[in-house]
Amino acid sequence: MFIYEKKLQYPVKIATPNPRLASxxxxxxxxxxxxxxxxxxxxxxxxxxxxxxxxxLLTDIGTEELGHLEMIGAIVHQLTRGLNDQQVREGGFAPYFVDHTTGIYPTAAAGSPWNAAGIGVKGDIICDLTEDMAADGALAFARIFSSPLLSTVLRFIPFQRKGALP
Structure with missing residues (x-):
């Protein structure tokens, strides 16, 4: 059973839109x-x-990941809130915007929609835990963009153990 608290685990307050970062x-x-x-x-x-x-432990981690999902959704929403047509085009957000406007749709940065085919669930403790560690790899976008506010928010989600953030 899950209990939902109607607030983010860590506050997300992004004032300036950035469609390129959102993408x-x-x-x-x-x-x-x-x-x-x-x-x-x-x-x-x-x-x-x-x-x-x-x-x-896996139940706890899985529910924690749902909280992280909510925070990432809030980040993308705030980065795309109130975009005008020029910002969409110049920010490289047009391919996403055409299909989803500023809705939060589960997709990869390259445009592939979320797919369960990449999830490893084998029923073997060693295989499954190895899959979990491999999937917790470093975030490539953290090497491309530098944003103090975003780094503060993302630091709450344990990315620092992934080596993506200093």
Whole structure:
């Protein structure tokens, strides 16, 4: 059972739109190693865990990933809120905007929609935990963009252990 608290785990307050940054960050929402896939991966793997402690841990991590999904969605929403046509075109956001306007759609930065085919759930403790560690790789967009406000928010989501943020 989940309990939903009607607030973000960490406040997201982005005042200036940045459609180019949003087009990269959306991958952390619905890309191949994004929060949507992570939450489903952990919540699905928990059923085959042979130890109650691991089952509980994967449940906790999966629900935490849902909170991260919500934060990434808020970031993308705030980065695209109130965009005019010129900002959409000049910010490289037009391909996404054509299909979704400023709705938050689970997709990779390259435009591929989220797909469960990339999620590894094998029912084997070693395979599943190895899959989890591999999917927790570094964020490439953190190397492309530098934003103190965004770094502060993303630091709350444990990206620093992934080596993407200083």
């Amino acid at each position: 990269f960050i959306i991958s952390q929402y619905g890309g191949p190693d994004g929060e949507l896939g992570a939450s489903i991966r952990y919540l699905s793997q928990r059923y085959a865990m042979p130890y109650p402690e691991l089952k509980g």
